[in-house]
Structure formats: structure tokens, C-alpha cells
């Protein structure tokens with residue numbers, strides 16, 4: 328039986344002309360409602376739309392907003408149906424066992440519009456991850472603890488489609504063929520331990536990048552692969568991604584995702600210190616000083632300067648601003664690839680390519696973001712400064728360092744284990760840590776990271792590479808003794 332008919336759901340979606348209508352079953356009376364959704368979610372949060380009520384309804388017209396934004400982009404989903412007895416039973420029982428989950432959900436927009444546990448957790452009986460708990464045995468209702476992007480995408484097809492063409496989607500897939508990474512994790516970090524070598528992945532890489540979620544014999548996710556909200560998870564239904572990475576369960580809040588903290592659980596640290604760069608920037612300074620006074624809950628595409636004084640990560644990379652529309656494709660506004668060994672200009676529509684995107688188009692869009700608050704001269708000159716830093720890294724650090732490395736390799740003067748070799752350790756820090764810090768710091772206006780953690784350290788590493796290269800080429804030997812670059816404070 329079709330779950331949507333069971334639930335007597337009537338769901339309508341009004342979307343801009345380009346957006347697709349989700350398929351939600353045959354017999355749903357669909358209503359189009361062209362009015363934008365509420366500018367504030369405060370009332371929504373305060374109302375307890377949960378268990379006590381038979382009908383959870385939202386009528387966007389009641390919540391007409393004063394900031395309309397670009398009307399062609401406004402969309403609103405309207406759900407008009409009752410919360411069934413079965414849905415109520417989930418809520419009532421779980422209120423005892425997991426009051427935290429219920430309270431998060433109750434305060435969410437989902438609860439307000441009548442999206443319940445079953446909408447996300449019910450799966451078909453033949454799904455590989457179908458399970459039943461005691462209260463469901465003997466019924467035709469199956470659930471799973473896993474909620475894939477395809478599940479969210481049924482009601483939010485536009486967001487999923489944009490996510491699917493972004494660099495985020497490859498966060499795990501991109502690693503699969505990289506043998507040197509698996510060797511690093513299992514052989515070097517995991518010490519080749521027969522039982523425990525996956526620990527560094529389970530507690531580290533996987534929590535940011537995701538993994539392929541596997542199931543045990545009962546259809547439950549294995550402890551080897553779950554829990555994690557890594558960006559590129561591959562779910563048993565084949566869909567890829569993690570919507571909870573920025574909208575944590577069970578609030579699924581737009582406001583949370585707009586805060587820099589939403590990105591900071593992954594975009595930090597020695598190799599991509601984006602949150603640190605942000606905190607170092609004037610924008611971050613303003614956010615720290617007065618962010619608590621800004622308005623965070625305007626509807627998508629209606630969150631504009633005035634609601635805030637300085638941009639967050641989301642403002643520059645995702646949110647609608649001026650004539651730009653909100654996007655879940657975080658690659659759309661980029662010019663360079665800044666994580667690669669050598670930065671190239673983006674020019675590919677292959678989602679697995681490091682150069683995914685259209686560089687010149689991306690730059691145009693990013694400049695549109697700046698232009699909401701800065702003049703043209705400021706913006707043009709900023710990118711003149713920042714591009715110079717990226718090119719300097721490419722031309723004066725990466726290219727000659729790579730040349731030295733290739734020469735040593737050709738002469739057989741590199742150790743087989745790169746993590747015991749002073750040259751290779753330093754070379755790694757040059758591009759993966761210091762070089763990235765310089766590039767990210769420069770492009771996002773964080774001078775401490777562009778300079779002290781960036782170019783200053785780059786020149787130090789470069790001199791060291793030169794010295795090792797010279798000694799090895801002159802002697803024809805790899806210097807004896809333990810590498811000096813180990814466990815450095817990089």
C-alpha cells in the first residue's frame with residue numbers, strides 16, 4: 328500500500344518555474360499556494376503543534392511577510408492533513424524514552440506543518456534496511472533509523488538536486504580509489520592492527536567525509552559505518568549525501584544552517600581552517616560582536632543585508648542575496664580549486680572533478696554577493712590581492728617544489744615510506760597544510776592565516792626542501808637518522 332495514501336496526506340508545493348514537483352502519490356489533492364512563507368518562524372516554534380492536535384496545518388497566507396524578496400524564487404510547501412493514530416503512537420512512546428528527540432522535533436517547522444516520525448522513518452517492507460520494533464510486529468509498517476537524502480528529497484527535490492551537483496556529494500566517493508589515503512589510515516595511523524585499524528577512519532575521516540553505510544543481518548546500520556553525519560554518506564537506497572550535516576536532527580532548522588558553526592564541525596583545523604579564517608576576518612569580527620542581534624529566520628531568498636551586517640559562510644556560499652538565489656550547490660560561486668595541490672580555475676561539470684564548476688561564472692556570482700555591501704572598486708581590488716596570493720603559491724612554491732620532488736624520485740632518492748621521509752613530510756605540509764592555509768586565508772580575508780600560518784611557514788618549508796634536495800642530489804644518498812620533520816607543530 329502506498330504510504331502517502333495511508334496517511335491521507337495532501338501536500339502541495341509551489342515552486343519557481345524551474346523546480347520539479349515531487350512525486351507524492353496518486354490521490355493527493357494538490358493545492359497551489361503562491362504566497363511566500365512566513366518571514367518569522369518564531370510563532371511556529373512557540374506553538375505546540377504536536378501530539379495534542381488532530382490537524383497540523385499550515386496556511387502560508389496567514390503568515391504573509393513583509394519582506395517578499397524575489398517573488399519568482401518564493402516557494403512554499405503546504406501540508407494539510409491529520410496526524411494519524413499510528414504517528415501519534417510513535418511520538419507518545421518515544422516521549423518517554425527519548426524526550427530530547429521529541430522536544431527537538433516539536434520545536435521544528437516539521438512538527439508545525441505535520442511532518443511526523445513516519446514521514447521520514449517509514450520504509451517499504453522490502454527495503455534492505457526495513458525493521459520493525461515490538462509495537463509494529465504484525466503490522467505492515469516498517470521503519471528504519473536511517474533517513475537518506477532521497478527521503479528528504481521527496482519533499483525537497485530542489486535542495487537535493489542542487490546538493491547532488493555540488494562538490495559536497497563526492498566527499499566520500501572521491502576517496503574510494505585513493506590507495507595512499509587508505510594506507511595512511513589503516514597501515515600508518517591504524518598500525519595495520521588486525522582488529523582496530525579502522526578506528527582512525529571511524530572516529531575521524533568518516534565523521535566529516537561519510538562512508539558507505541552497511542547493514543547487519545537485521546537491517547540495522549553496522550557500528551563500523553554508523554552513526555556519522557559525514558557529508559558524502561552512501562545510503563543503502565543508493566542516494567548520497569547528508570542533509571543532517573548542516574541541519575541537525577530533529578530541529579532541521581534554516582537558522583542553524585546559516586550560522587558559521589554549521590560548517591565549523593568540518594571546515595577547521597590545520598588543513599582547511601575556514602572557521603578560524605572567518606573569525607580572523609572583519610566579517611567574523613562583526614558576527615562575534617553583534618551576531619546575536621541579527622535576524623536569522625527570514626525565509627530563504629528573503630534573508631538580506633539589514634537582517635545582518637556581515638556575511639556568514641552561508642551568505643557567501645549558499646544564501647539568496649540580491650538577485651542571487653539560494654543554492655545547495657556550494658561549488659557554484661567558486662573560481663579556483665583551493666584544496667588541490669596546485670590551484671586551477673574551475674571548468675568542469677563532472678561532479679567528481681576537482682575543477683567542478685564554471686570559474687568565471689562563479690566569480691561573477693561571488694562578486695554579486697560582495698556588491699550587496701561593498702562598492703565595485705573594493706570588490707575588484709580585493710580579488711586582485713587574493714588572486715595574487717593563489718598564483719604566487721602555484722608558481723613560486725608548488726611548481727618548483729614539485730620539480731625537486733620529481734627529480735629525487737627519478738634518482739631513487741625518496742624513501743618508500745613517505746611518513747618517515749623528511750622531504751616528503753615537508754612536501755606534504757607545504758601543499759596540504761601551509762599552502763591551503765595561505766590560499767584560504769587570502770581568499771576569505773583572514774590575514775593571520777594568509778601570512779603567519781601561511782606564507783611565512785611556506786618559505787620556511789621551501790628552504791628546508793631545497794636543503795634536503797641539494798644534499799641528496801650531491802651525495803646521491805638519503806641522509807641517515809630519524810626525519811626531523813616528524814610530529815611538527817604544523
Ligand code: HEC
Pocket residue numbers: 413414416417418420421424425444445448449458460462468470471472547
Ligand atoms: C511502545 C513504544 C514505542 C512505539 C509505539 C514506537 N517506538 Fe520506536 N522505539 C522504541 C524503543 C524502546 C526503541 C529502541 C530503544 C532505544 O534505542 O531507544 C525504539 C527505536 C526506534 C528507532 C531507532 C531504530 C532502531 O533500529 O533502533 C526509530 C527510528 C523509531 N523507534 C521510530 C519509531 C516510529 C517511526 C514509531 C511509530 C511508527 C515508533 N518508533 C513507535 C519504542 C517505541
Ligand code: HEC
Pocket residue numbers: 417418421425428429432437442443444445446447448472473474475555571576577579
Ligand atoms: C524530517 C525527517 C525526520 C523526522 C520527522 C523524524 N526523524 Fe528521526 N531521524 C531523522 C534523521 C535524518 C536521523 C538520522 C538518521 C541517519 O543518520 O541516517 C534520525 C534519527 C532518529 C533516531 C536515532 C537517533 C539517535 O540519536 O539515536 C531516532 C530514535 C529517531 N530518529 C526517532 C524519531 C522519532 C520518534 C520521530 C518523531 C517524533 C522522528 N525521528 C522524526 C529524520 C527524521
Ligand code: HEC
Pocket residue numbers: 364368402403404405406436437440442446447474478479480481482483570571574579580581582
Ligand atoms: C513529508 C514531506 C517532508 C519530508 C520527508 C521532509 N520535509 Fe523538510 N519540510 C517539509 C515541509 C512541509 C516544510 C515547511 C515548508 C515551509 O515552511 O514552506 C519543511 C521545512 C524544512 C526546512 C526549513 C526549516 C525552517 O527552519 O524553515 C528544512 C531545513 C527541512 N525541511 C529539511 C528537511 C530534511 C533535512 C529532511 C530529511 C531528513 C526533510 N526536511 C524531510 C516537508 C518535508
Ligand code: HEC
Pocket residue numbers: 493494495497498499501534535536556557558572573584589590591592593594640641644645657658664683
Ligand atoms: C560534515 C562535514 C561538513 C560540513 C558540516 C560542511 N562541509 Fe563543506 N566540505 C566537506 C568536505 C568533506 C568537503 C570536500 C568535498 C570533496 O571535494 O571531496 C567539503 C567541501 C566544501 C567546499 C568546496 C567544494 C568544491 O567544489 O571543492 C565548499 C565551498 C564547502 N565545503 C562549503 C561549506 C559550507 C559553506 C558549509 C556550511 C554551510 C559546509 N561546507 C559544511 C565537509 C563539510
Ligand code: HEC
Pocket residue numbers: 497498499501502508511512528531532533534535536592593594595596599665666
Ligand atoms: C574535521 C573534518 C575532516 C576530517 C576529520 C578529515 N577531512 Fe578530509 N576534508 C575535509 C574538508 C572540509 C575538506 C575540503 C577542504 C576544501 O574544500 O578546501 C577535505 C578535503 C579532503 C580531500 C580533498 C578532497 C577529496 O575528497 O579528494 C581528501 C582526499 C580528504 N579530505 C581526505 C581525508 C582523509 C583520508 C581523512 C582521514 C585520514 C580526512 N580527510 C579527514 C574535512 C575533513
Ligand code: HEC
Pocket residue numbers: 402476479480483486487490568569570571572573574581584585626627628630641645646647653655657
Ligand atoms: C552545507 C550545509 C547544508 C547541507 C548539507 C544541506 N543544507 Fe539545507 N540549507 C542550508 C542553508 C545555509 C540554508 C539556508 C539558505 C538561505 O539562507 O536561504 C538551507 C535551507 C534549506 C531549506 C529551506 C529552503 C526554503 O526554501 O525554505 C530546506 C528545505 C533544506 N535546506 C533542505 C535540505 C536538504 C533536503 C538537504 C539534503 C539534500 C540539505 N538541506 C542539506 C545548508 C545546508
Ligand code: HEC
Pocket residue numbers: 587590591594599601602603605610638639640641643644660661662663664665666667690693770771
Ligand atoms: C565574504 C564571503 C565569504 C565568507 C563569509 C566565507 N567564504 Fe568561503 N570562500 C569565499 C571566496 C571568495 C572563496 C574563494 C572562491 C574562489 O575560488 O574564487 C572561498 C573559498 C572557500 C572554500 C575553498 C573551496 C576550495 O576550492 O577548496 C571553502 C571550503 C570555503 N570557502 C568554506 C567557507 C566556510 C566554511 C566559511 C565560514 C566559516 C566561509 N567559507 C566563509 C568567500 C567567503
Ligand code: HEC
Pocket residue numbers: 609610613632635636637638642643693694696697698699700701706709772
Ligand atoms: C552583508 C554585508 C557584506 C557582504 C555581503 C560582504 N561584506 Fe565585506 N565587509 C562588510 C562590513 C560591514 C565590513 C567592515 C567594514 C569596516 O571595517 O568598516 C566588511 C569588511 C570587509 C573587508 C575588510 C577590509 C575593509 O574594507 O575593512 C574585506 C576584505 C571584505 N569585507 C571583503 C568582502 C568580500 C570579498 C565580499 C564578497 C565575497 C564581502 N566582503 C561581502 C560587509 C559585507
